[in-house]
Amino acid sequence: MKVLVAVKRVIDYNVKIRVKADKTGVETANVKMSMNPFDEIAVEEAIRMKEKGKATEVIAFSAGPAQCQETIRTALAMGADRGVHVLSDAELQPLAVAKLMKAVVDKEQPGLVIVGKQAIDDDSNQTGQMLAALLGWSQGTFANKLEIGEGVAVKREVDGGLENVMLKLPAVITTDLRLNEPRYASLPNIMKAKKKPIEQLTSEALGVDVAPRLKTLKVEEPPTRKAGIKVKTVAELVEKLKNEAGVI
């Protein structure tokens, strides 16, 4: 069974992001980029499946500018076998990515697709679900544990607990934080990654319309928190909660 994983190039989670002066987005020039942490979990899960003999090949997919190849390279260094890069300088929204992935799935015929539940830049949490819908496949979102047998048993993180579902294959999985702890790429694998192939495609060649359906009006910094006050007595606190905050 082939496993396809999606890896998105995002601003590194250690970077303190800054909104651009014209409020059209966040500053990405000279900012460290790396793989979306949820996607690292997806890559790790796929590699573990291969190590256990449950998967035969792990393909890392990314869509975006030329530098996405670096992100794919990171997945290859972790242990993925080859990469597919859809080159595009356009703004790619979840629906466009899902359509591009569907085109690649049609071509590669994987038995399982694993994606991060969301990317830490736009926090959309849509691509996996949209892809499952476009493919007509089952989906197991917010996966906390996966078990491959006849189908795939997924322990899902839901409000208030864990839900167990059994999916038929092929399926789309989206990863939650506790699914696994991604490995560090090893020196030998980093060296091997250089020789692993990355196929480059375009949205035109795949026949996918990637035009944005959503328009970003404005991006703003979150409002700064106002300074708090100290109250002298419990009575004063209760009074303020009642009359000023209106919460009791």
Next chain:
Amino acid sequence: MDFEPSSEQQMLIDMVRRFVRTEIIPLEAKLDPDASELAPEDYARLVQKTKAMGLYGIDIPVEFGGPDIDIVTRTLLAIEMSQHRAGLYVPCYGAFGGAGLAQIFEANDDQKERYLYPTLRGEKKPFFGLTEPSGGSDPARAIKTRAERKEQGWVLNGSKIFISGADRAQYGIVFARTDAAKGRGGITCFIVDSDTPGFHVRRVVHTLRSSSYATELEFKDCWVSDAQVLGTVNGGFAVANDRLTRQRIPYAAACIGVAIAAHEMAVEWSKLRETFGTRLSDRQAIQWMLVDNEIDIRTARYFTLEAAERARRGIPFRTEAALCKLIASESGGRVVDRSMQIHGGMGMTKDLPLERWYREMRIRRIGEGPSEVQRMLVAREILGASVR
């Protein structure tokens, strides 16, 4: 002339940086500010990770089982590994493995079996016995410890000082005079087991490096057999000369790493701290300090990478190694000093790593050949060189 890391080097840099930030710094927050070791279970867990990364024993030459990476990449990684509180002297608390002493790699096969391999396996720890109360920078003249021929072996008499870890080592490398008439050519290198009769640790010497202590050693009619001679008799200083020169490069790299970490803290703090109604970062006095930090760090980095690149290409790098050690240790001291100044009173507390870096960085101008000796080496090169 390409100063940009390759994509493989960048991946390794990112990986080690992440290791330091997610594995080391959170553990360090729970340790004593002067700690130099992790809890054994944490250490074992991290060693498993560095082994899986293929980077364990990073300073061990590839022919002895170390990872197959060149000295430039090692230098780039050494800059990353030191970016935490204990990083100057114990990068990542030793999770990337130790290397043993340069000389021991030049040992004969029998000695390798008895000392080198057990050291690389982590079973034995060595000490390095060169410096004496009479001096360390000019050991050829300063060494007064004598070794006299007796019964297919040698009898050592004398003392050593500022020796790290001798009380916890299983053996040491000890330089002693075997021919009083010859200066440099009269010194021999011996391997001395710590339980050899006549050898003992006379006292502990406390220094400003409070995370560790040095020792003073005494040799009193301490007999070692011929099998303990490392290299040739009277050839003590010829052992591992090239390796010793190489060591100056990662030594410089650790200084750069700490300087970068201190500078980053100073930049962040200057943007947060307000005095007299404006942020420190708005003040030119502070801005210039930060720029001077930047200049110092970049200078040290270029000089160090140049030395590493020359060593990698196998062309002479003695002068470059001396320069990078000199520049990185001196500029590192300035960067930590300025960063502490920017932090004000907070900078002096043990809540922040700056005070430890400040103390330990001071030693870097003395250890591994003081600044003046490095300058002397460069002066010899300049004055001895023909017209370029």
